[in-house]
Amino acid sequence: MRLLKQLVIVFAALGVLVGALMVFSYDVIKIDWVVFMEIQPSYGTQDVDMNTGAGPRPVPAQSIPVEGAAYIPGEGAPVNPVPADGASIARGAQLYSIHCQMCHGVEGQGNGxxxxxLVKKKPASLTSELVQSKTDGSLFLTITNGIFNPNNSLFPDVQFSGQMPPLNENLTVRERWDVVNFIRTLKPADGQ
Structure with missing residues (x-):
């Protein structure tokens, strides 16, 4: 019993000593503990480089983007990298039936x-000469960004009264190209 009391006293004294050393050493060492992520420097997408003041930082050599090459406005419409084979068209047809058919209809006539x-905002007929004459890249950008204003730059000769939501969060880049390949297979109705 006496040994137990002595051990308790020794450990208590050691605990007080270690605690005092920890308190005093913090003032001497002054470790900068960063516990909140908002305190650290960070960069957002396309932010100006804080070191040089120039535009966004260049992409590191041999890096591979997750979603394919980025579209940069002013560099023209992208080129379709997906061949219009049977598999791509079949995937595009399936995705079209899920994401597009409710507005554009089964055959793309705009009668979904x-x-x-939609009283004022009728969907476009995807089989019309206007839509079919556009490049694959223009259709891809329309699917990606949607149509928000009455004077869409992709179709400057037509006054749109409608809107189309962007599908960039619903469809991957590959899936959007598959939908473009499927739209190319749509044929106009006999009377069109």
Missing amino acids: TISAF
């Missing part, structure tokens, strides 16, 4: 089930 409820 939702179009009956």
Whole structure:
């Protein structure tokens, strides 16, 4: 019992000594503990380089983007990297039926089930000469960014009264190109 009391006293004294050393050593060492992520320097997408004041930092050599090459406005419409083979068209047809058919209809005529409820904003007919004459890149950008204003720069000769939501968060880059390949297979109705 006496040994136990002595051990308790020794460990208590050591605990007080270690605690005092820790308190005093913090003032001497002054470790900078960063516990919040907002305190650290960070860069957002396309931010100006803080070191040089120039535009965004260049992409490191041999880096591979997750979603394919980035589209940079002013450099023209992208070129379709996906061959229009049977597999791509089949995937595009499936994705079209999920994401596009409700507005543009089964055959792309702009007569989907939702179009009956759109009084001022009718969906475009994807089989029209206007849409079919556009480049694959223009169609890709329309699917990616949607149509928000009445004077869409992709179709300057047509006054759109409608809107189309962007599908860049719903479809991957590859899936959007598959939908473009499927749209190319749509044929106009006999009377069009």
